[in-house]
Each structure stands twice: as structure tokens, then as C-alpha cells.
Amino acid sequence: MPLRKISRLEQDFIDLIYKLAEISNMELTEYVVKFGFEDVDSFLTGLFKVDLTGLRDGQKIKRQVLLKWHPEAKMRSCFRECYKREVVFYKQIMPKFLDIQNDFKNIEGLKIKFPNCIYASSEYDKETVATLVLADTGFRLRNRLDKPDVDHVALVMKNLAKLHALSFALEKTNPKDFEEITLLCHKDVQYSNPGSAPKSMRSYYDASVDLVLDPVAKNKLRKVAPEILNILYRCVQADPHSAICHGDCWNNNMLFKYKGSKPVDVIFFDYQLTRYASPVTDISYYLYMSTDGDFLQQHYDLIIEIYYGTLSAVLRQCDLDVNNVYPRNIFEKHLKDYSVLGLIEALVSMMIITAPYEEAIKMTEMKYELEDQEIYENGYQIRNEHADRVNGIVSDFFQRNYSLDALISK
Structure with missing residues (x-):
């Protein structure tokens, strides 16, 4: 920026x-x-x-x-709930997770790093989050438009697994504290109520769906268009295998550390959408928002194995068995039913995340401030990368026979 x-x-x-x-x-x-x-x-x-x-x-x-x-008072109002949730993360969730890592003496490679938050306040009209800059420690942002590769994506998936594993561990070892945290996160910051999607959100979604080349997939996506907010609402409802999730895990919300040209560590920030939901909501959100069809076709199965293997290893360090905490058959069912969150989020956001910086700023502000305005009224042009990314992730989603509406059909 x-x-x-x-x-x-x-x-x-x-x-x-x-x-x-x-x-x-x-x-x-x-x-x-x-x-x-x-x-x-x-x-x-x-x-x-x-x-x-x-x-x-x-x-x-x-x-x-x-x-x-x-x-600005208007923007503070727009992001008030985001500030509240991030304060909950830094003041209530993160300290518990760090305690677990220390109590079970997790080996260094299985620990997750968090930003050093020195001040967080949700006081009305004074909402603030302050963290120390990480540049001096060797962490830096990766260009959001760079092609994905296994080294970067594997690091992210490992750290998502660590985050989710700490949530499962806290639930098993300190159920009282965990219940208090889930009560603080029970209402999703973005999708707390079902209903019709705001006009701008629906407009972004439709713009991406219009680019889909596969007529069968396009028809299915158009058919569920009136239900996208209801689908997202169902995706963020807790079930017996939910965990504390980042909620906004994509390229712009993480910093990488390198040894030479190879990424060796990653740290997530912007925990303002932290939620209690299926771990797959984080996985699908990251993969569809930050990778592309070519990468998913070649490496998806490997990346999923890396995630589940890391989850198993961290749980084992905490004296827990993944088969009792998040069995593979449940995980596979979640991939099929909850990956739709990542797909819808990506379809809504793809025009923004593939745009040059200044245009992305304008579109994001419109998304938050002008919910009843359509994007086409503002003259934004579709880019080749937008179309390519949309077709890649849509193709991968349907080839895996993942469900668009399983959660709202129940």
C-alpha cells in the first residue's frame, strides 16, 4: 500500500x-x-x-x-464489529492459544506465530488495534498477483492447521474457557443474518458468473444467486466439529519470511473476521481467493494432505488423536459441503482482487459504503485475469463434485 x-x-x-x-x-x-x-x-x-x-x-x-x-465516523461505524472481533482475538483467544503451545511444549516447527499486538480497544468511537511492524524480523508481503506455488501455499495450509488444532486443543483441555470464547464469536461479523444479498454484493457475484464459460456450471451458479447470502450464513453456523477460524485468510493478510528465495515461515494478521465455524471455511476461502485453477488441478490433493497431516501432528503434541477430534470422513464431508463459502467469496471479490491498486480501493469502498449500487454503474472493466481466475476455480469446484446448496437443502 x-x-x-x-x-x-x-x-x-x-x-x-x-x-x-x-x-x-x-x-x-x-x-x-x-x-x-x-x-x-x-x-x-x-x-x-x-x-x-x-x-x-x-x-x-x-x-x-x-x-x-x-x-471518519462513518467508516468507524462500518468497521465497529470488525474492531470488536479483532480485540476479542488479541485479548482472549491468542493468549489461550499461546498458553497451549507453551504448556504442551510444542516443537518449534508446529508452533504458529501471531502479530505482537501492543494495544487493542473496542471502546465506542475509539476503536483501535496496534501491532508492532514485522519488517525488521524479515517478514514481508507477497504480491497478491504473483502466481501461486506449492512452497507458499503449503506454508499457509500448515499454519491454518496449527490455528485450528489449537482451537480443538483448547476445547478439549479447557472447555469452560472455550465456551466463553465461542459465545463471543457466535455471531458472525459478516453473515450474522440470512436474507437477500446487498445489491453491490449480488452485482459483483453476477459479474463473475457472467464470465463462466461452462454453460452447466454457469446455470447452477445463476440458480443459487438469490440464495448466496443464505448459503454464507449457513456456512458460518457452528457444528460439533467447528474451530476458531481466521475468517479472512488470503494473500493480503499474511507476511512471509524467506531464506534466499524460499519461503520458510508465514504470519497471519487482520483477525477482524475471526469466526467459530468449519475449518474448511478458512481452507476454501484461501485456496479460491489466493490460488488459481491450474494450481488447484495440479496440487489440491497434496495441499489437503499437508493440512490434515499438520493438524494431526499438532493435535498429537497436545495428547489428542485427530481421529477423535476431526475424523477424516467428517473432514471430507466438510470439504464437499463448506467449500462453497470460499467459492462464493471469491466470485464476489475476484473483480477487486485482480484489479490495480487504485481501482481496488474504489471498488472496496463502494462494496462497504454503497451497498445498493451496482458496479456496472461505475464503469469498471472486466480484465482477462478476472475471467481466467473465475473459470479456473469454478471448474475445479465442480470437477470435485462439491455442493453449492447442501447446507441450505438440509
Whole structure:
């Protein structure tokens, strides 16, 4: 995301900067605020990089903070529930997961890393999340338009498995705490109610479906179009094999660490859509939003095995058997029934995630702010990559005989 220095700041924001310095145990002497962050290809406003310089015990120290804070009341209102959920993750969920990793002495390769959140508040009209910048630790963003490869995708799937395994472990070892967490996450941030999809959401979906070349697949997708919000609602309802999920796991919400040109680690951020749902909602969301048809045709089965093998290994470290926690037959059934979430999300978002940065910003703002406006009214052009990605994931979905409507047909 392009950086832009800010010359004038609201007093609330300045107060927040001094609070961050106090939390960092520094006497603030200088700060620089930039809108955006070069390591995050964000499509939304409200993201700032803050360079803090100050003194601690007479020594000069510096800290770089990634700050999520919306100055506009309208945008704060739009993202209020997102802030609340991310605060729940950093204050209630993450500490429990870290305790499990420490208590069971998980080997390093089976541990998941989380952002270092130094401040999170859901106080009304002061919603804020602040994490330390990870660039100094060697993590960086991968271009969302780069072709997917097994090394990157396998890392993501392993870490999704680690995240889900910690959820299963917490449920088994500390059911009281786990129940409290699930109550905090029982209402989905995006899809808390069934009904008709907003006009803009339906318009994005239809634009992608119009590009589908297979007439049978296109007809099926058009047939369920009036039900897409109901399908998503059903996908995020809890069942006996649900887990704490990231909820928005795609290329723009993760940073990779490299050894030479090879990715060796990944860290997820933006936990603002954390949900309690089938693990497959995370898996399908990532694969359909961040890979393409060629990759899925060649490597899908391998990637699924990597996920399930990692899940088994982490559970074993926690003295649990995957066959008792998330049996393979249940997992396979979830893949068939819940992968539709990833497909619909990708069809709705594909025009945005394949667009150049400035256009993606405009379309995202319209998606959130102008729910009753159709995209074609704004003159956006369909790109070849949009069409190619849509046809690739649709083809893969139907070749696997996955279901569009199993959950709403029950």
C-alpha cells in the first residue's frame, strides 16, 4: 500500500500516539505518521504506520507500529464489529492459544506465530488495534498477483492447521474457557443474518458468473444467486466439529519470511473476521481467493494432505488423536459441503482482487459504503485475469463434485 506522510492530525489520534509511547515505556521525543504501509497492500482506509522515537532510561529507542484507526465516523461505524472481533482475538483467544503451545511444549516447527499486538480497544468511537511492524524480523508481503506455488501455499495450509488444532486443543483441555470464547464469536461479523444479498454484493457475484464459460456450471451458479447470502450464513453456523477460524485468510493478510528465495515461515494478521465455524471455511476461502485453477488441478490433493497431516501432528503434541477430534470422513464431508463459502467469496471479490491498486480501493469502498449500487454503474472493466481466475476455480469446484446448496437443502 503506498505511503503518504500526514501533516495534520486529529487530537484523538495524537493522544493515541502518546498512549502507544507510554505502553512502550518510552518518553516520546518524535513521531512520524504515514497513511498506508508499504508492507501491507490494504484496500481500506484507516491503516497507518507510526514511527516512534523516544528515550528509555536515558537511551534513545525507536518503535514502528502498524495502527488501525478510522478517523471518519462513518467508516468507524462500518468497521465497529470488525474492531470488536479483532480485540476479542488479541485479548482472549491468542493468549489461550499461546498458553497451549507453551504448556504442551510444542516443537518449534508446529508452533504458529501471531502479530505482537501492543494495544487493542473496542471502546465506542475509539476503536483501535496496534501491532508492532514485522519488517525488521524479515517478514514481508507477497504480491497478491504473483502466481501461486506449492512452497507458499503449503506454508499457509500448515499454519491454518496449527490455528485450528489449537482451537480443538483448547476445547478439549479447557472447555469452560472455550465456551466463553465461542459465545463471543457466535455471531458472525459478516453473515450474522440470512436474507437477500446487498445489491453491490449480488452485482459483483453476477459479474463473475457472467464470465463462466461452462454453460452447466454457469446455470447452477445463476440458480443459487438469490440464495448466496443464505448459503454464507449457513456456512458460518457452528457444528460439533467447528474451530476458531481466521475468517479472512488470503494473500493480503499474511507476511512471509524467506531464506534466499524460499519461503520458510508465514504470519497471519487482520483477525477482524475471526469466526467459530468449519475449518474448511478458512481452507476454501484461501485456496479460491489466493490460488488459481491450474494450481488447484495440479496440487489440491497434496495441499489437503499437508493440512490434515499438520493438524494431526499438532493435535498429537497436545495428547489428542485427530481421529477423535476431526475424523477424516467428517473432514471430507466438510470439504464437499463448506467449500462453497470460499467459492462464493471469491466470485464476489475476484473483480477487486485482480484489479490495480487504485481501482481496488474504489471498488472496496463502494462494496462497504454503497451497498445498493451496482458496479456496472461505475464503469469498471472486466480484465482477462478476472475471467481466467473465475473459470479456473469454478471448474475445479465442480470437477470435485462439491455442493453449492447442501447446507441450505438440509
